[in-house]
Amino acid sequence: MLKSLTLKWTVYLILLITNLTGFIIFLRGFFPSKVVLPGLNTFSQDDNKSPFLNQKNQPQFDKIILMVVDAMRSDFCFGENSKFKFLHQLINKGHAIPFTAFSNPPTVTLPRLKGITTGGTPSFLDAILNVADDYDDSQGLHAQDSWVNQYKNLNKTINFFGDDTWLKLFPNEFNEYEGTNSFFVSDFTEVDNNVTRHLDEQLNTKEWDGLILHYLGLDHIGHKGGPQSTYMIPKQIEMDNILKRLYNYIETNQNTLLILMGDHGMNEVGNHGGSSSGETSAALSFISPKFNKINQIAPLPENSDYSYYNSIFQIDLVPTLASLLNFPIPKNSLGIISREVIEIWPKDLQTKIILENCIQMMNLYETKYGTNGQIWRNWEQLKSGISSLDEYYNFLYEVQSEMANSATNYNYEDIFLGSGLILLSTIFTILIFNLYFFTLKNVNIQFIIFFQVFVVLYSIHFHGSSLIEEEHQIWYFATCLVLLYFGSTFFKAFSTKLNVVNFILLFTCIRLLRSWNNSGQKWFTQFNIASYLSNDNNELLWALIALTYTTITIAVFVQGSIIRTFSFTTFQNSFDFKDVGSLVSFMSIFVASSISFSFKVVQYYIDSNKPPTYFKWLLIWILDSYDVNINKSDIKFELQNVSIQLSKLGSFMLLTLLGARLFVGKIKGIKYGNITDFSNIITIFLIHQTRHENIPIFLVLLVAKFSISYLSYTKTASIDNYVISITFITLCLQNLTFFCMGNTNSLATVDLTNAYNGIETYDVFIVGILTFISNFSGPIFWSLSSLQLIFEPSFACFKGPSKNDLINFPPLKYSIQLLRLFIVLFFYAVSAINLVGSCINLRFHLFIWTVFSPKLLFFGSWILFVNILVDLIISSGLLTI
Template sequence: MARFQTLSLVLANLLIPAAILVFATGFFPYKPFMPGLAVYEKLGWEEKMGWTKEPEPQFDRVVFMVVDALRSDFVFSSESGMSFVQGLIRSGAAIPFTAHATSPTITMPRVKAITTGSIPSFLDVILNFAESDTSSTLAAQDTWLAQLKAKQGGKLVMYGDDTWLKLFPGFFERADGTSSFFVSDFTEVDNNVTRHVPDELLNSDWNAMIMHYLGLDHIGHKTGPKGPNMIPKQIEMDGIVRDIYEAIENEDHLANTLFVMCGDHGMNEGGNHGGSAPGETSPALVFMSPKIKKITEFLVRESPIEQTSDFEYYKKIEQSDIAPTLAGLMGFPVPRNNLGVFIPEFLHFWDEGTDRARLLLHNAQQMKKIIEANFPAYSFADEVQEMDCEGSLSSGKELACKWQKAVQVMSTMATIHPQLRVQYLYDFCRTAQEIMSSTASNYDVPRLVFGTALAFLSVVLSVLAIRPDIRNPSFSGLFYTLTLILYTVLMFASSYVEEEHQFWYWLTSAYFFALFLSSVQKQWLPWPILHPAVMLLVVFRIARRWNQTGQKYAGAPDIVHSGVLEWGNNIVLWSLVGAAYMDNTIRLSRHVARSIANYWNADAEDGESERFMGTMAVLPSGVTAFIFKLAFTARDAPELVRWPNPDMMHWLESVDLVLFARMVFGGLGLSAAWLIYAEWRKSRSPKHVKGSGALALSLFDTLTLILLTQTRTSSLPLYLLFRLTTFFLTHLSTYSPSTSLSPTTITTTTLLLTHTSFFLLGNTNSISSIDLSNSYNGVAGYNISLVGLLLFVSNWAGPIYWSLAGLILLGAHGSRAHNIDVSEMDARDWIAEERAHLVRLADAEKEKGERRTGWGAWRRHVALLTLGQAAAAVAVMGACTVLRTHLFIWTVFSPKFLYAMAWGTGFHLGVTVGVGGGFWWVGGW
């Protein structure tokens, strides 16, 4: 039976990544594109009508300035710091828009949309974080950069976000790229761009200069859209616009230069992006040039204007409209994969109606080729044909009818007002844009179904792995089952996916309350208010209020932003942070002291000299870790460090963060190596007692110090609450023997707290909540493996902590069931100090059939967690399959699937099974 259970569990865990991979290939296929550069093509009837000359271009060069996360209100509202840009709008030298950015609102897919005019694949969310990735390059695709470079003498220069260098390798004559992921830098990352501007404005050898400023986005990530650094940064960007515009006015070689300033995306009220909140999808877009006054002579625009709740200022256009508009204004063919439409305001540059119609005709012809590839069953001939366009029409038939109407109007020799031709062409282009943009992915439905079926098979195998335990269901087992059922149902509701934290918060609170009620029913309690389960509820309530998370209330008041932690120059915050580091350092020093004592004499208790040596061995790592966090925060979030001594602040700002982080990791690595060696040496003693878990507990405390280093400073005090939670969990049995933590109870608690802690630390199911700030700790340059690992640890620090803490609790339970002599465990350890009080429960637990020890206990624990992970995968995949045509498929369900991928592979297989298996082995339980 045991072998069958083990085999079922192994197969169940192998099927989870297989299911995710199969489903992902059907859900996120690479979208096909037409290679090569577009060229002007003439229709036969164009020559008959005398349309032989292309419309004259209005500009011969472009300055394209991207300000990362430039939300529309940062430019257009009365609270903006960009007064010069607003003055240009009032004078008619600038035309403003709100450019709608479709989800995912992160840099790489947005740059693709801006340059190609197409709708990028959602898979670019993953590729956006892989800086070494070359599969996402646009080198083979048609873009306005490729068209400008192909022009005679075409040269491009680029400064700023190195995403452009990855997307366009070998395109730029001169370039200086900057990594976009070190979000702690507000100034240097922009100064590195600005320093090139004066010289380039004096050069005349380029026809496109791209600048991508990152500082404003970094400020948003760290302090939000209303942070103290936001207005100064807007003023700085405004000054750069002033310098460039004045150069265009004064330099002869820049006389025909178009200046475009835009955001690649916006940000939400929490300062993040990646989702579909109005603030995230509403970046500003401004076209500027003295020549623009020609078409705005009789048009008066107010600026600034009052702030709006939906961030829609002036006219709203699609971000993809930038590509065909630049093509028309600068005189090159529309990129082949474009789904954008020429912005009508700029048609007034051409006085002749035929020129306006020809510009739109080129746009329509290019879009027609994409439509023909997607709807091959319908005719999109360039000759007049009879078509039945009455009644309800399919998308393909509707587009075919609209194209035919445009052909009829364009090819007629009769005298027709030019505006009528323009209207028919716009009707076709806008309809094509709407239909083709909504066709976000060609789903491979059989793969979706097969992937979901594999995940369901993993559920079945997981159930088989725990089949003997199903016969005697317990309260915790029933609660576990109810959790999985509710979770599966809720995954089909977009609002619940966005606010998933509420599900785990309420469920965890209900579970702790149920533990309390169980004690009250079985035994009279003299002081119920002091019951550990009640204290768990109190601690959990505080933890819930620490970080406001989710989508609807992002940026709402919480403990972190209430001002309490900032009292007295942030003394409250840093006192709590220092307490977290001190608590962990003291516990780690005790482990080292005990190992030193065991090294010299395996039967000895650690004395004063060993404790002193242990403290001296661990204290440098603890102090260095604290100093690193202080110095990192001084640069990452300076508002959290208000040191009264200027010399101290200067010293903190001069600290080599990479060196200090490496010192922390190196010191902890040496400590872990010594602990492993000392335990190995001790294990050779004939009096060594197996199953004490001393080494596992030591390594757990070592890893906790790493988790502290990888957690945002404002969330670090939560680890003190985590410690209190483990303390009260271990006291449940001491306070009331009837509420002892059985293996099923421990596993259920682990499931609840791993998911709950993920949200407690400020995470959500939106890409916008991914924290990048700690991904470069100890890394001098970009290394995808190291940065990826640090990124995962930073965002899953809470679940990692509770996954391993659950094993410690389970191991302690197994030690009690075996009546193991725990005297060798240091009585001051956070779990071992309670074991002596809990040994008396062993016999009662055996009678209840709760005895679970050795690898059997770990296998049962992992089997239950595998069941939970497989069920979650089935729920998410099923929701994405059933709701694949849902309005929120790319804004809510797709990001949730990406998180499910991380939970299923990185966390479950990597941490629960991989790291957890190692912990159980070294614990010897």
């Protein structure tokens, strides 16, 4: 039996590793590093003579100040609610030329900075490296043509202050610099003060030709509180005042060009990374006293698609800078010199300027496509330089569109090798799965067929972009269908009145989950529970938060074996205050939960919200304990320190309590309740890492788990039927809860608000783990609940321990765990082969980078972190204790 079980585990691990390896190889081929032309470009006309000089044979500008405000959406600058009053004055006077600049997805900082410096469209791989760039130094642009390198090639000096992503891209190009980390989103103030404090010295005493300033505070405010945060208006005013300081400088140094821009925008909840109009619509303004752009009016009425003034591609900045500062357009640029900016040259020079843009882009086109096709034939007619400006611009728009839509070079060897490994592991998984279940006598074959048909039908949805965008609809329908099927056929939900009540309660929980948040990528509404609680009734929100903490705290104490573990006397199935161990364990649970709750209160206040009146005393007491006067005008740093300390203390106490429970339980030989206690204590930490408006969801999840456990507690059916039903149901609930907590298959909904809890300085590993926990708290809950419902259902419905619990049969538990894991592997394997198949088939689809590619990354996270880390490693580790 041992050898047979060992062989089964070996086969499972081989299939799992093969599937994962294939998926990673596929990703490497699907997201290859972008192939670019090496070296610096030179002028193309008249023996390398510049066409960009004005009538006096001088460049339009000698110096540049680039002010980047991270996540500055176009309406923040140009809409009627904008507080950029000084910018509005410049626009009305004609000294600022405003644009809405389209930011190519993925709308995160690293690919956008590559775009606005090289003029190339981003590789989707950059979205991953945007997070991991602390451990990756291969992304530097020092060897790639960019306007920074071209400007340096003119013996110009450039100083930089701000987001340290620039320093990773250009490690040797700046004379003076100081970087600030872009990922510590809790900081709204210091991250910008660290930039502004250099201005006096730079503007008054320093000699430089280029000054780059990248401000991060507005982006951080968006991540924490959204575009409507009360911190947003003061931040806009602060940025506008800095713009005024810079403009005062260029008024006395009129050969200096000032550019104000955002690297991307943000969506309705303050995140970015996707392709919504809010995320792709960034503000851009060329500013100089030399400009006299008449008939511009600012601000403009609010616009739902964030389109203000003329729209250009953000990469158009690169050739436009080349023309204004007089250096060759970078080789790999797909940008087009702005039509509004080119008008500052006399008409007789404009054609030579745009022809230079055409030559540069067609050199790139020839390298990629050769000298065939209609576009090249059109170029043969235009290259003489006698056509109109309109003809050249129409031609450039056509070439730009063609090359931007086919900018990726897939590595087909890796793609097909990875797909082959996934297909191989999937075929063997299907064969072994069916071979096992169809040879058993006590298994309901209908369950097996139903599960396999469901998985196949589900995986087909990967071939439709709209189905991926709105996947939450699939899981809501699927969860209801699966619950109805198993409720009527296996759990006999309609056999007794109590079963009916619990079944109705379970469906009530599912309906509440569905109504809690916005889900999907196409429709956004304020008519949901989370929005109501956050915006209209924070009194009820905090009552529910308190109830959630209270409920799980009680569950920790009474459900599992905490009392039995720490009791110094004979266990009496009830709490005894005379027993020191019981009293200490109760106090430890209560204190750890209370500290976590206190942290959430402080965090809520830091995010510019007012706690309910009945908890204001708690906030005051907490702050008094840390000698913080709530009536002081500026206590944000003190509040941040309190928040960090509370989060650290709460997390430390929870982990210490968990470790002590498992260690002491091992010493005392307590073999049951481990899963329940681990699940409940981790649930408090999951709540700790969850957004305030989503915390009451855990109350709903606890009730749903209780209902399922009650329905399954009295079942005496075969173990295999029981395992497949519970695993199938919790698999559905994992995915449904993920989407109902506000997540989607878009990078824009990756929530960073709790990724820095208890952290003083940025650490990519810790932040990565906390980001995973924050965004996958629902799936983690159901993953652990699945283990509890299978092995310790009596504890889940407050009736444990029971001799019938499967945890009491050591010879079986590893076989049961393997069966559970094989069921989940079947789901992931069949889904994986369909997903990679759809990406291969639709690799030239319009939405390949905005829909299918993000889904690949999310699916990889499900496999690696949920399936392998939680379902396999943590769950199996619990069974061995």
